[in-house]
Amino acid sequence: MSLLERMDDIFAPAQKALAAARIPGAALGIVTRDGARAVRYAGFAQIEPERVSLTRDMWFDLASLTKVMFTVNRVMHLVKDGKLALDAPLTRYIPDLRQYDSAAPERSLTTRQLLAHQTHLPAVEPLYTLGLTPETLRAYVLQRVWKAGPPVYSDINYILLGIVIERITGLALAEQPFADGLGFFPPKPESVATEQCAWRGRIIRGEVHDENAFALGGPAGHAGLFGTVDGVLDHAAYLLNGAGLSPDLFEEMITPVSGNRALGWEVSEAGWHGGTGHSPRTIGHLGFTGTGLWIDLDRGVGWTLLTNRVHPSRHTDTGIMALRRETGSLIGALRG
Numbered sequence: 001m002s003l004l005e006r007m008d009d010i011f012a013p014a015q016k017a018l019a020a021a022r023i024p025g026a027a028l029g030i031v032t033r034d035g036a037r038a039v040r041y042a043g044f045a046q047i048e049p050e051r052v053s054l055t056r057d058m059w060f061d062l063a064s065l066t067k068v069m070f071t072v073n074r075v076m077h078l079v080k081d082g083k084l085a086l087d088a089p090l091t092r093y094i095p096d097l098r099q100y101d102s103a104a105p106e107r108s109l110t111t112r113q114l115l116a117h118q119t120h121l122p123a124v125e126p127l128y129t130l131g132l133t134p135e136t137l138r139a140y141v142l143q144r145v146w147k148a149g150p151p152v153y154s155d156i157n158y159i160l161l162g163i164v165i166e167r168i169t170g171l172a173l174a175e176q177p178f179a180d181g182l183g184f185f186p187p188k189p190e191s192v193a194t195e196q197c198a199w200r201g202r203i204i205r206g207e208v209h210d211e212n213a214f215a216l217g218g219p220a221g222h223a224g225l226f227g228t229v230d231g232v233l234d235h236a237a238y239l240l241n242g243a244g245l246s247p248d249l250f251e252e253m254i255t256p257v258s259g260n261r262a263l264g265w266e267v268s269e270a271g272w273h274g275g276t277g278h279s280p281r282t283i284g285h286l287g288f289t290g291t292g293l294w295i296d297l298d299r300g301v302g303w304t305l306l307t308n309r310v311h312p313s314r315h316t317d318t319g320i321m322a323l324r325r326e327t328g329s330l331i332g333a334l335r336g
Contacts, residue, residue, distance in 0.1 A: 003301065003334045004030060004038040010334070011040040013326045014305065018043045022318045023290065025054035025192065026307045027229040028327065033240040033300035037233050046193035048203060048312045059186035059226045060306045061194050061209045063287030066225035067158050069235055072115060072264035073243065074165050074176070076253055080245055083168050086112040086252075086263075093164045097142050106146065111164065114157040115264050116257035120148040121156040127212045128199065134217035138163060151258070155212065155222040162221025173219035179238075181231020184208075184219040191226065194289050196312045209289050209310065223288075229306055232293060236302030239283075239295050254283050254297070275325045277332020288314075292324055296332075303331055 007030065014026040025043030039056060046052040062069065078084035084093065091097055091107050098104035105120060113119050132140060141159055162173055169176070174184055188206030197204050199211060208214050210223035218224050227235075242250055253263045260269040268274055268282035279298035286292045290309030295302040305327055309318040 003331070004032070004036060006334055007038045007040050010327060010330045011042075013323055013330070014040075014307075015042060017319060017323050023307045023309045023320070023323075024311050026305065027054065027056070027058075027060070028303070028305050029229045029233045029236075030301060030303045030331065031233040031237050031240070032302075033237070035237055037230075037237075039229055039233070041229065045191070045308070046203070046205060046311065048193075048196065052193070054192065055190075056230070057190060057228055059191045059206075059228055060291055060308065061192065061204075061287075061289045062225045062227050062232070062291050062306075063210060063223050063289040064155075065227075065232075065285055065287040065291055065293055066223050067221070068264045068285045069182070069227075069232075069293070070176075070225050071158055071161050071165065071221045072253065074169075075111060075115065075161060076243070076245055076249060076263070078165070078168055080249055084111060084164070086110065086115075090114075090160065090164065093167050094142065094160075097160075098145075100143070101145075104145075105148065109160075111161070112257070112263065114161050116261055117153050117157055118151045118258055119154065119157055120151070121146050121154045121160075122149060123152045124155045124212070128215035130215075132215070134215065137215055153261075158222035159212070159216070159220055162219070165221065173221070173224070174217065176219075179231065179234060181228040181234060183226060184224050186226040192306075192308045193311045194308060195310045195314055203312065227306075229304065232304045232306065233302070236293060236295055236304060240297065240300055240302055254281070273321060273324050273328070275328025275330070275332055277329060286324070290318070290320055294328060301331070303328070 027041035029039045031037040045054045098106045191206035193205040194209040208224045213220040213223040260267045265283040274284040274294045281297040284294035290307035
């Protein structure tokens, strides 16, 4: 029996989480390099203030999958096209970055450092509390004197990369092109709900969950991308077939820079979120809302587990990390 024919077994941990009401809804998809795929989904797209059943074509808030599916992908194609150099200082593309201090450390940062989260910039700050327009908030990010610290996984890195993409392409993030099943502005009736947001005073559905991305207008380099399960699987197949990059550039993207962190992607290691049984050339990334995407390049298989685990609140223990590892380990244990 092939891997795709074992989907009911692989989806069983998600079904248990749904039955225990730990998560409202879940969609699991697996795709092979030749394009064969299987999908399972169950549960609810929304449970408050009313129940809405999950369907296959509904759009999930992909959260930090934006970083790898959009930002890393766009950056690497700008490199391929000769429009961006990974090791050039950001000021080549954003000359007004910290423009009032020529010795500011941000001015010497490179695209590679931002992609691999190897900067002094903080993980996250509540920029949305400043009450600025999206345009002024972008200017604030560029002129902010950031508190220095050790390298951490940083949304700020990717907010800056989003601005780099806008400057080089001449297009706002909202104007960037996407394949079917992916985009920044999903149809609300076909979207999966996330949190009851204390700041916005409503259940979030069809608009980005991340507060800073919302304050930036919705699309941002670190969050804001939405996708259907088939849209995410299409992107997985795209990665399995080289992502339109030269082999050398693709390998550069997935080669660890520090620890298991490559250019955006994480590479399989003991105890990671993708589970066990995968080849050393397996990459993955998570999204805060309860999403994830993993690609085993040697086996030629990719999978995504999409949930709305933050609905109606992020402040609950859903067991999402254990669910991701168990699901990934089932895929790793099966062959064919």
